[in-house]
Amino acid sequence: MEEKQKTTDQIMLDKMRETKVETIYDRYKAQLPQCGYGSLALCCRHCNYGPCNIDPFGPGPKRGVCGADANTFAARHFLRMCGAGTACHSDHARAAAHLLVSTARGEAPGYRIKDIEKLKMVAECFGVETKGREINEIAEEVGEMALMEFGKPYGTLLFLKRAPEARQKIWEKLGIASRAIDREVTESLHRTGMGGDQDYRNLTKQAMRVSLADGWGGCMIATELQDIMFGTPKPVQGRSNLGVIKKDHVNIIVHGHEPQLAEAIVLASSDPDVEKAVSASGAKGLVIAGLCCTANELLVRHGIPMAGHMTIQEGAMATGAVELMVVDIQCVMQALAETAKHFHTKLITTLSKAKIAGAEHVEFEDESALESAKKIILMAIDNYKNRDNKKVFIPSASEPNLIAGFSHETIKYMLGGRYRASYRPLNDNIINGRIRGVVGIAGCTSPKAGECTQSYVEMAKELIANNFLVVATGCAAGQCASGGLMLPELKDQCGAGLKEVCEAVGIPPVLHSGACVDNSRILIACSEMAKEGGLGNDISDLPVAGACLEWMSEKAIAIGQYLVASGIYTVFGMNSPVAGAPDMQRLLTKELEEQVGARWDFEPDIKKIGKMLMDHIEMKREALGINVKKERKLYDMAERRALERECKPAGHH
């Protein structure tokens, strides 16, 4: 029953070929064959003795000039990727923390504190007093505490305490509880320089510590502080694919990762001057649509349409109907500057730390965000007159095709309403087998996997048909959304048990949880499941797993590593980043299990991954003893008293 119908992305790609607009796939093809040493992690150019290569097969050299072996090569690469990934999410988080402080001080007009509940929750985690204090006062201190997390000289990260106790003990025992985020990143760079740490096991430990600083540090700070300022996601109807771009409207695409830019654009779009300018331009209206993780952020919070995920960014421009694409940082391809030349589209960069040669730059600062945003919108409207209608090609009009916004708080709420919100129904239905387990799919899309693949969609379909609930973030979520999997009607494609749960709650079987920083939501959700009881007492006991099928970014590696270090079995598709170093490969895919109760797997054949995840989860179910059919327990008085004793007053996080 595979649908042979072309996806809108594929239709767009065909059109680009026809009109000779270069695509990511063309450039990938031109790169082939890609460097073998690089692919196997056997090329080191950390010092000028190199570049050194190690011969993985034949009689060539087995050591670099300094004597480093294949495992050291691979482990150093791996750690640097983790460090870089952590740096990305965390620098993003730092920006959010700065914005929170300026907002609290009234120095960032347009922004405000939206979710006071969450602010108080974070304040409690940070030990910030909330009683009898003004909201802005609390917010300022929370922001400052968050900033301290990057550079505090002593102690470990405060959010680590949100993990189950058993997990925290493991981190302490292994010495991988993360200290300040910047310190972990710096130390990672330091250790991987020439003549530094040259024991692949030791390097991998640091890779866990720096990645935990990503998941429980950078990512979590970004998620939580953004929720405080822009609202915690709630279920919302949305649309996703290139069809969200409208022929007779002014179209602005917001692309990148940090929502503060996009939020300001959205806010400024309702400015009366903007409305006036739109009607003066002759356009029927203004469309703001997102790309990549910016799209995810806007979608889960406001239902703002999503034009597509990472690999279709040029395609959005190639509709010829985009007046302006405004970008901030991460996953923004330099190629956009070239694509823009084919059309009237303006490419605007906004951060001094991320400029693109050939793009126009409008600096974006917290203090003047609204003004800059308005300026950018007016530039777009002004550019509408330059559109060449002959070049306009929008594959199809889009219909509402997804429900998004499944934050940890939403999941809790939707399972019990405001008075009985909890993970109990989820745990219960996992225990009774209606739901076999939960799979988180995250991360990138890649031309390496093929042209306009539907790999996440296909795997998710396989999972839900077998009663596995799927939670998606990042570009994986983008693909599933466009693939129509995030509709509640999809319950009819689920196995009988999952279908019953979807019907009872009213959810789609694939839940959109946000951008790639929002994988922190998955960490919290897993911690809550473990704490709720009945599924062991650590994340590594849970029948859950994670996967990234088409990984590309260093961020993906950092995410994978923190999922594993947090106790979640994680499978990456395509090639292993340490493939040329068998011992290192064995460490990641086997030995880590003994240390942290979870491990990596790398599987070139993406189609096999669904089964690997399901087998793993079934194994966890066996270990928990929940696959044994149990008689219904009936409670007598003494047992009911015991139930009540177990039921402590509710905690927060």
Added chain:
Amino acid sequence: MSKIICSAAIRGAYQIVDKADKKLSEAIEQKGRDCKVEFPNTAYYLPIIYSMTGISVKTLEDCVHIIGMARSMLPPLPAEKHWVPYLGHTLDAGMATLFAEEVYEACKYLIGPPPVDGIWLGAANDIIMRERGIEFVDGTAPGFAAIVGCAPDSDTAVKIARELQEKNLYVFMQSDNLGTSFAEQLEEKGVQMGWDTRLVPFGKETSAAVYSLGFANRAALSFGNVPPGEARRNLLYNKNRIFAFVLALGTEVTDEQYANAAGAINYGFPTITNIDIPEILPTGVCTYEHVVSRVPVDKIVEKCIEVRGLKISVHKVDIPVAYGPAFEGERIRKDDMQIEIGGPGVPAFEFVCTKESNEVEDGKVQVVGPDLDDIPQGPGVSLGIMAEVAGRKMQPDFEPIFERQMHRFLGEAQGIFHMGQRDIIRHRISKDAFNAGLRLKHIGKIIHAKFHGEFGAIIDKVQVTLYTKKEDVEGKLNEVRAAFAERDARLEGMTDDSANLFYSCTLCQSFAPSHVCIVTPERSGLCGSVSWLDGKAGYEINPTGPNQPIEKGKVIDDKLGQWDGTNEFLYNSSNRALDKVSLYSIMTDPMTSCGCFECISAMLPMTNGIMVVDRDFTEMTPSGMKFSTMAGTVGGGLQTPGFMGHSKFYLGSKKFISADGGLGRVVWMPKALKEELSEQLEKTANELGLEYFLNKIADETVAQTEEEVLEYMQKVNHPALSMDPMF
């Protein structure tokens, strides 16, 4: 599928909020915004709203605020296509429904139609709630069935009600199905309803469901120590402790009924129905399924128990009529009785005595004289019930305890009405029971089964002889009365000073975790139902149970009644919350209270004395608080100097707050209580040298405020006036 249910429930919630809003406007129009609203005699305001939000609704103005809140909780209806998750929304809509309905019912109390009408009882007051609510907590009643709608016919209704009663469940009735209600069906069949029979008709409107659910909330507030406003804890308490469910009977479910069912799911109370509606089977908010439908009526009670996850252990008593606590409160009218045993001038008795093992043949039940078939219908029947027991742990001291339980044991049989004890009894057996095959020998069978069931740890053998010839009974009475006299003399001589061991009662720690009753010969448990002997027997029955022996140990303060043994016991058993207790003082380290006290004593500072109020007195007291308000202050296992819960028995004890001046400190008590206890109080007062003391205690007929009490005291020269200051 459940989207249908959720949509209906949300629609229903909108209707109900509108309806309540309209009713409220009418009430305001007629009575004004400042008009007081309340359910009768409760300290819990509108209890669902109070327990969920902490808001005390006192006026119609407050109701306006509540309706606004309920409205803000109403979610959008699930979309036809591409809906957002609706379960959480539906539960919120259910709660909004209950808030609105409480307002609606409260308005009915003001402007009608009156909730109390004919068979319909309306809200339960706090006395009932305390008395009955405790049963949900101590396990006497595992929960309640909230019945909505009506059975296919009245006979089936009776069958379902009896089945629920036999499972010890309360049956709370509200709402109708196409104009007919379950309660009306029971009435048609002449079934006795009311709190005593556990068949409680709240109201015919669906909104009367708030009386059922509000009852559950109050149980959590009162016995679960859940503070008002802690909604989640309250609801989880109900999920875990009060095993209730909604039993929807009939042919259709209205949107309003769906909305109420959604409200109930918040409590973990599922809905089970015979009607063809969609089901919600996944578990989680409730312990098991949430909605189970199309259950045949003859299987429906079993199904309810299963879905709610309830284990009910009923000692099966082999008699031809139904048996269970629900039948204890049933009355038998003169016209319905086959015979009446005892009564004025008719010799009759029940007596338990201890024998050697070889003198008792276990299970032997002998009727000496005619049985019912040969006794003419009507009053004046002589009966002597002689239960002879033997067991290695049996002591003659336990005889009165066993005897007292016969009231319950016999009363729980459907068709037996038990009154009195010892040689002053007046029992009735109904015609229905006689026609069903009940004979006097079954009384023996009940005693045999229940003695073994409840006192199996003490006794090994029970034989019962029933004398039905008047001359036999008269003959035996001499022997029996002599035994009673000897027993009384023995008890009389028992004092705290003569006892080496006291007994604890920590039964109520199930809801008051730091509360420890210390029971002595001269101070019974505050609930009035555990005497020192009961404690002793309780320990024998269950050596690891709530009644433990306490060695007094070294005296710390004789006057206050503090020993190192009692203090140490308190420390360990109160979960280390408390370390000192005075058995004879209300001012210094008084004993804690669980919540089951018969009376509360409270200091009246102006008078240099204390007032005593009992549970049955619902009016305002001179302390400025009603019993129910004071109960909230005193209960929960706290030491509150100046306040104390205690039994009626203790009031007549010479050790009653003897450290603070004793009985002479009592300056006010309700008239009815004074009369009830007059004999014992008189006796104690005389022994303490207080002359004409009873007349010096003010009551509500002469003093309603502290000032008035003082005035009265001065008039009668109350002894407390000349005592040392209390603090």
